[in-house]
Structure formats: structure tokens, C-alpha cells
Amino acid sequence: MPGDELDETTKWTIHGERVVDASRRLTLSVASVELPDGVTFEQYVLRIPKAAIVAVLDGRGGVLMMRRHRFVIDRWVWELPGGYVDPDEDPAVTAAREVEEETGWRPRDVQYLMSAQPNVGLADAENLIYVARGADYVGEPSDVNEAQEVGWIALDSVLDRIAGGEIVGAASQLALLRLLIGR
Structure with a gap:
């Protein structure tokens, strides 16, 4: 089907994730992210149970x-x-x-x-x-x-x-x- 192909060149690269705080119901971390054009930044990430x-x-x-x-x-x-x-x-x-x-x-x-x-x-x-x-x-x-x-x-x-x-x-x-x- 047209449009189903994935262009991996637009995928963000994660260079690691540092845990800031963790409990039974939540893990807060900061991910080091690199965009396809080389720009890097840090992003907060919440990991929450299903x-x-x-x-x-x-x-x-x-x-x-x-x-x-x-x-x-x-x-x-x-x-x-x-x-x-x-x-x-x-x-x-x-x-x-x-x-x-x-x-x-x-x-x-x-x-x-x-x-x-x-x-x-x-x-x-x-x-x-x-x-x-x-x-x-x-x-x-x-x-x-x-x-x-x-x-x-x-x-x-x-x-x-x-x-x-x-x-x-x-x-x-x-x-x-x-x-x-x-x-």
C-alpha cells in the first residue's frame, strides 16, 4: 500500500536515558535525543505502567x-x-x-x-x-x-x-x- 514504507532517515536517535526519579507508578527520566539533521536536545520522558x-x-x-x-x-x-x-x-x-x-x-x-x-x-x-x-x-x-x-x-x-x-x-x-x- 502506498505510504506504508518507513523512511528511517527521519527517525530520531536516542543516545541514552538518565533516570531522575523512580517509584512503583512512575519513572521520570531525561533522554538525550538527536534529530536527523544533527540537532540534539534533552527531553523529559515519563514511563508509566499500563x-x-x-x-x-x-x-x-x-x-x-x-x-x-x-x-x-x-x-x-x-x-x-x-x-x-x-x-x-x-x-x-x-x-x-x-x-x-x-x-x-x-x-x-x-x-x-x-x-x-x-x-x-x-x-x-x-x-x-x-x-x-x-x-x-x-x-x-x-x-x-x-x-x-x-x-x-x-x-x-x-x-x-x-x-x-x-x-x-x-x-x-x-x-x-x-x-x-x-x-
Whole structure:
């Protein structure tokens, strides 16, 4: 197919990466980068573990979401449930576990939907996105710190909620938009 060939002459060269800080959930480093024309510079790089999120659909046009405060941007937003994938854990298992812990709903029929890298110029932070068709209520969320409110949001309201700044997280937006396209 035309345009599928890769021109290696435009590939950036990395001459090393120096770790500035590291924790269980993040490694911050500085990469020494050389552009094809010989220009060199340093670039901050974030290495973040994979995360799994789930769009749980109720079969009646609703999607399970959580309203929570995100202190970094100091805003209340709606998000899909999800969390970091533990080492050696199947991401689909992570996805289902996170939904139950954060919402009190146990998803049924969890299926892989897509993968996304929300900030490819700065971070390696793969988001594995799943869809579940149906869920069973199993009780109050086990982690009371996750959300101020859990609710079934009309999928038809998602575009307005994104435009209104209620849904701002990249992974939630991508998952919801992908589901709207597929209808």
C-alpha cells in the first residue's frame, strides 16, 4: 500500500536515558535525543505502567461512570473505571477487578476494545481499553476513596458532556467515542 514504507532517515536517535526519579507508578527520566539533521536536545520522558479501563454498557443505552475530583487539574470529572495493571496480571482481569472495586458492579463479558497512548511525545503510558456488556450489582464499592458518585450515564449524552468539560480524560473520551462510532 502506498505510504506504508518507513523512511528511517527521519527517525530520531536516542543516545541514552538518565533516570531522575523512580517509584512503583512512575519513572521520570531525561533522554538525550538527536534529530536527523544533527540537532540534539534533552527531553523529559515519563514511563508509566499500563492501565486498563472499562466501558460497561447496560444494554439500555447507559454506560457506567464515576464522578471524581482530580486534584492535578482541580476539577470534578466523569471517568470510566480502571486502574494500573499489576505485574503478571492479565489486563482483562485488572479491568474487571477495578470496575468492581471502584463502582460495586461486577462486569460481565469483558472484551478488549483498543489500546491508546494518550501522550506519545512525553509518556509511555499505554491504556488498554475494554468493553463489558452488562454488570451485576454486588454492593457498595470496596474503595470509598475512588469516586464521589457512581452512575449510569446515557451514552447519547457523552458528546455534550465532552464538549461541556465533564469528561476530559483521554482514555475515557477515546473509549466512549469509539463506542459511539460503532453503534
